[in-house]
Amino acid sequence: MTQYKIPNATIKRLPLYHRYFQFLKDSDKKKISSTELAEAVQVDSATIRRDFSYFGSLGKRGYGYEVEPMLDFFKRLLKQDKTSPIALIGVGHLGNALLNYNFSQTNNIKIVAAFDNNPEIIGQKINDILVSDMQDLTNLLQAQKIDVAILTVPATSSQKVADQLVQAGIKGILNFSPIRLATPPAVRVHNVDLANELQTLIYFLDNYR
Amino acid sequence: MTQYKIPNATIKRLPLYHRYFQFLKDSDKKKISSTELAEAVQVDSATIRRDFSYFGSLGKRGYGYEVEPMLDFFKRLLKQDKTSPIALIGVGHLGNALLNYNFSQTNNIKIVAAFDNNPEIIGQKINDILVSDMQDLTNLLQAQKIDVAILTVPATSSQKVADQLVQAGIKGILNFSPIRLATPPAVRVHNVDLANELQTLIYFLDNYR
Incomplete structure (x- = not known):
């Protein structure tokens, strides 16, 4: 094909x-x-x-x-015969919501690992997913053969964490922070920018009604 | 222009x-x-x-x-001189995260009203935003001159709630449910489909590495 x-x-x-x-x-x-x-x-x-x-x-x-x-x-076409294990980095409000989101309802995407650097959050289980320490990132990603990560850390640390993900061998990042990440060409980043989405919608309403 | x-x-x-x-x-x-x-x-x-x-x-x-x-x-260009008041419908995990999301950090979008139909959630204040009863939707949207809504209700009720929003005079919907909504042409819908975003990213990784 x-x-x-x-x-x-x-x-x-x-x-x-x-x-x-x-x-x-x-x-x-x-x-x-x-x-x-x-x-x-x-x-x-x-x-x-x-x-x-x-x-x-x-x-x-x-x-x-x-x-x-x-x-x-x-x-x-969408390789639904294999499951894609995903990691989520940053268990704040949005990260929490995504851990509770039923991605696998109609496909076989599954968040299997979550990471944070806050000692109060590390060790918690959210929707059966254990939150691990950022320090164990590389080991756990490689052990679980995860090559896609959802990034829901604050804007101020998103580039630093993206660098760590690249170091750990991640190939794809779904970035929810409003920062555009600089990554090597071999790493693919898709951005979901929520404020941007709202602002674009409002722009269309103001100009194309 | x-x-x-x-x-x-x-x-x-x-x-x-x-x-x-x-x-x-x-x-x-x-x-x-x-x-x-x-x-x-x-x-x-x-x-x-x-x-x-x-x-x-x-x-x-x-x-x-x-x-x-x-x-x-x-x-x-983006009309940053005026504030755009937004309503959020459906205060589940994702709705909660969006209420806590700092949309106004670099622009003047502001969620000013939230709605749910769960009596245990109605009346709560989340990030200073009161959760109101869905029954008061039309009145409150019109009183606050809101014409954009974020839709974070379960897929099973998203079309029904979208119909209510259209009835209440909403002009733009940011739809987080995985259902494509049927609305009149005058109402603009933008979709943020999280499972879709992940699946697309994985497709690219599988096919374009």
């Missing part, structure tokens, strides 16, 4: 499609029209057709999509 | 630029080179130049950017 030309925007929609076909399967649906699919995932059908076209001929024009083969396809 | 041709990707970066120039001002910096700016916000300088070009000639080639006029520009 040639994948290097797939636009980022398409890739970001793949989990959405996967999740919806999983929902259809769970609801015992066998088939869905492209109009219904567009309505359900709130992506227009031309975009869906273009997205799917990167992966060969999925579905037939005027017929819609068969749930089971589509689900199998997205499962394979 | 002509704004209707600005790409969404550019708009999403505006708060980032604004925040960084604010940081420079707070650090008493007067000027920054385009290379330094690119490094700091982790956006390549060609993209920065293109982003800025939508707003006329900001900065001079080979000279860099003067902090104060740039900050003033972004402040005006």
